[in-house]
Amino acid sequence: MKVRVFVSLKNGVLDPQGRAIHHAIEGLGIHGVQDVRAGKMIELDVDASVTDDQLETMCKQLLANMVIENYRIERLAA
Amino acid sequence: MSFSSAVITFPGSNCDRDMADALEKVSGTAPHRVWHGDAELPQRLDFIALPGGFSYGDYLRSGAMAARSPIMQAVVEAAGRGVPVLGVCNGFQVLTESGLLPGALLRNAGMNFVCRNVALTVENNQSLFTSGYTAGEEILIPVAHHDGNYLPMPKRLTGWKAKAAWLFVMPRKSTARPGPLPGC
Numbered sequence: 001m002k003v004r005v006f007v008s009l010k011n012g013v014l015d016p017q018g019r020a021i022h023h024a025i026e027g028l029g030i031h032g033v034q035d036v037r038a039g040k041m042i043e044l045d046v047d048a049s050v051t052d053d054q055l056e057t058m059c060k061q062l063l064a065n066m067v068i069e070n071y072r073i074e075r076l077a078a
Numbered sequence: 079m080s081f082s083s084a085v086i087t088f089p090g091s092n093c094d095r096d097m098a099d100a101l102e103k104v105s106g107t108a109p110h111r112v113w114h115g116d117a118e119l120p121q122r123l124d125f126i127a128l129p130g131g132f133s134y135g136d137y138l139r140s141g142a143m144a145a146r147s148p149i150m151q152a153v154v155e156a157a158g159r160g161v162p163v164l165g166v167c168n169g170f171q172v173l174t175e176s177g178l179l180p181g182a183l184l185r186n187a188g189m190n191f192v193c194r195n196v197a198l199t200v201e202n203n204q205s206l207f208t209s210g211y212t213a214g215e216e217i218l219i220p221v222a223h224h225d226g227n228y229l230p231m232p233k234r235l236t237g238w239k240a241k242a243a244w245l246f247v248m249p250r251k252s253t254a255r256p257g258p259l260p261g262c
């Protein structure tokens with residue numbers, strides 16, 4: 001089963017990468033984008049035996065740094 | 079009894095040998111070289127050093143993988159017993175990722191890799207790491223990093239964490255002359 005973990009910076013944490021992307025979008029001549037925040041998506045292929053608790057543990061202890069990041073887990077239909 | 083220290087090497091550490099050479103030069107005793115996959119540290123250590131470099135290629139976040147390696151549990155326990163631990167550059171990132179130091183290091187605000195000499199003022203010389211300086215002395219530290227934007231968390235540190243975080247400050251006006259640029 002595929003599981004997607006979305007990791008994003010918490011509100012208020014400076015995101016220079018998002019700011020640089022925002023600047024580059026304006027360079028394309030496209031205006032009206034108010035803000036850009038960059039994150040990462042990690043896709044895992046897991047056995048059915050992997051529990052929700054284990055996924056939470058993976059996120060809290062490794063995939064996200066809880067000091068600066070949030071995460072969201074999305075299980076994809078098999 | 080001679081000074082007993084350890085230098086931890088992670089895959090991608092690239093300043094571990096420099097650190098070992100420096101420790102041997104100042105203490106007269108070669109440090110133990112400890113691999114990240116080891117589960118135990120040598121007995122009766124006086125000092126543990128985590129070197130710089132690019133552990134695990136900086137994958138996921140700088141220092142994130144290294145902080146979960148087997149030896150780090152032993153380093154955290156040793157720190158709890160009062161053994162001084164020094165993290166330089168990527169080693170400092172490993173210490174924040176392991177939870178030994180509060181806060182996190184973010185990508186540099188200007189998006190640039192910063193490689194230059196930075197002048198610092200010694201704010202607090204009442205610590206093991208700064209007792210050789212005089213208070214208010216200006217020193218030059220070479221830096222080379224992409225993730226050196228320290229975010230303290232909680233924002234107002236208290237107790238030893240506050241003292242540890244503010245050993246040095248950036249002076250308002252630097253009088254130090256720049257030296258040769260540090261190697262990356």
